[in-house]
Amino acid sequence: MKRRVEPLMWLGFSGGGVAAAIFLPMLAFLCALAFPLGWVGPPSHDDLLTVFEHPLTRLALLALFAAMLVHAAHRFRFTLYDGLQIKARLLVAVTCYGAALVMMIFAVDVLTT
Amino acid sequence: MTQKTTEARIELRVARYRPDKDREPGWQEYDVPLREEWTVLDGLNHLKDKVDTTLAFRWSCRMGICGSCGMNVNGEPRLTCATFLSDYAPGPVRVEPLANFPVVRDLVVDLTDFMEKLPTVKPWIIRDDDALPDQDGEIDGEYLQTPEELDAYKQFSMCINCMLCYAACPVYGLDPDFVGPAAIALAERYDLDSRDQGARERLDVLIEHEGVYGCTFVGECTRVCPKHVDPAGAIQRYKLKAAQESVKAFLLPALPKRLRGGR
Amino acid sequence: MSEDLTYRRPISTWWWLRKRSYFLFVMRELSSIFVAWLVLYLLLFVRAVFEGEEAYRDFLDRASSGPLLVLNVLAFGFLLLHTVTWFGVTPQAMDLRVRGQKVPKGAILGAQYVALVVVSGFVFWLVAR
Secondary structure: OOOOOOHHHHHHHHHHHHHHHHOHHHHHHHHHHHHHHHHOOOOHHHHHHHHHHOOOHHHHHHHHHHHHHHHHHHHHHHHHHOOOOOOOOOHHHHHHHHHHHHHHHHHHHOOOO | OOOOOOHHHHEEEEOOOOOOOOOOOOOEEEEEEOOOOEHHHHHHHHHHHOOOOOOOOOOOOOOOOOOOOOEEEEEEEEEHHHHHHHOOOOEEEEEOOOOOOOOOOOOOOOHHHHHHHHHHHHHOOOOOOOOOOOOOOOOOOOOOHHHHHHHHHHHHHOOOOHHHHHHHOOHHHHHHOOHHHHHHHHHHHOOOOOOOOOOHHHHHHHOOOOOHOOOOOOOOOHOOOOOOHHHHHHHHHHHHHHHHHHHHHHOOOOOOOOOOOOO | OOOOOOOOOOOOOOHHHHOHHHHHHHHHHHHHHHHHHHHHHHHHHHHHHHHOOOHHHHHHHHEEEEEEHHHHHHHHHHHHHHHHHHHHHHHHHHEEEEEEEEOOOHHHHHHHHHHHHEEEHHHHHHHHH
16 A cells, blocks of 8 residues: 555644644643633642653653644644645645644753753 | 516626637626526526527536536525525625636536546445356346445435535635545545445545645535535545554555455 | 637635635634644743743743733634634544444534543643642
8 A cells, every 4th residue: 555644644633633622721721821810820839840840741741742733733734735825845844844843842852851 | 478567686697708709707797587486597597598598507407416507606606406596685696607617608617627536536336356257147246235334325425526515625726636525525435335345446546645635624515515425524534544544554564455454 | 629718717815705614714724823832832831830930930920911911812712713623523524433323423522522621620630729
């Protein structure tokens, strides 16, 4: 059978879509809205540090963020290709997944402090 | 027949394109009787019969099964034989050729692209074994199928090739290489048919960029389909199926086809 | 007749403004940028926590007003659009059968929202207590 990478990218896109749909809402709500605006907490620095520095948290966040980044890159790639009609298929793909890769490296850097 | 002085009328703004005279399409306004049971197609036929014989458009069964009369009515891809004028009262009703296809003349579009794409997905029963003649030399091509097996693909077999889904699909409009909703739905119809063994062959065509993965699940195709085929659903299911096969192909390249679960 | 006189209608750059369903589709696709932004924001948040008490307080302060807050409100809106549309299309995309019976679309939709509530509850308990 022909081997193509596209189906695997789509699987990544799907997994990341689920991750973003289920995990991101509460995380984003708390960290981007509720905590800064004082609607909830904000929790003490020590409490948050305990949660975030736990190896399971780091691993989970790394996996979830990676999935979400693949999802975003894949979807944005098609927005550029179809929407803005940028037909340089390889260039668009490399730019989008490349940007996701750069963010993932940053994620590894932050989460392995 | 004496004409009632108070007969309601409705304006049809019809796209005209005469390739021998026009550089680009234009509009022509007409007035047709607004009869309760009249469809847009009835209006067009009235025009052609009584008002302007030069108006060109396709139609046939006038009952929603042949798929010939697809046009864009007020921007929506519709079967004109199934679109009632009274729903658009007081009008005007804009009638244009089916979107995303080149215009041949007036409301007639060139469907060659679809005609060329359809055979590439092999929409027929493919079997590994050739039908063998029995002892009388007769070929018995009868295959048994349970109602459950029929149910598995029946929905996708209802496609009448009306092309409304192609007219609704922005991906097809923006990228004419995309194989399109109906073709993929028909490929799925045969993949799901218990008598068929050609799934792998179709996969090789549809796994390409212009195949299923060009679809971004806008979902408009399903919304406009007059036969409720749900091509969008067929495409997403196909994407998952193709992805599963891809994972297997990458992980188990050494296993023979039979062991990998391929047909 | 050797010349091809068929007319190819051009597609406007603003094709997606012509129909509500097209507009919603494009907004849904653009949510991907905001998902990526929120991931970046969360990484910066976590980094601030790792950097210490003062960095954390400082970060919360900066995120509580101005363009950053506006961006996050906008991003959160788009994230909700993503979640709602994602849950909405999944039942159509799946042909789930349990013991030969097709799972009704409503069940698949409901199950996703249940998952959202459960996971959100878990995240809240983990982070906000």
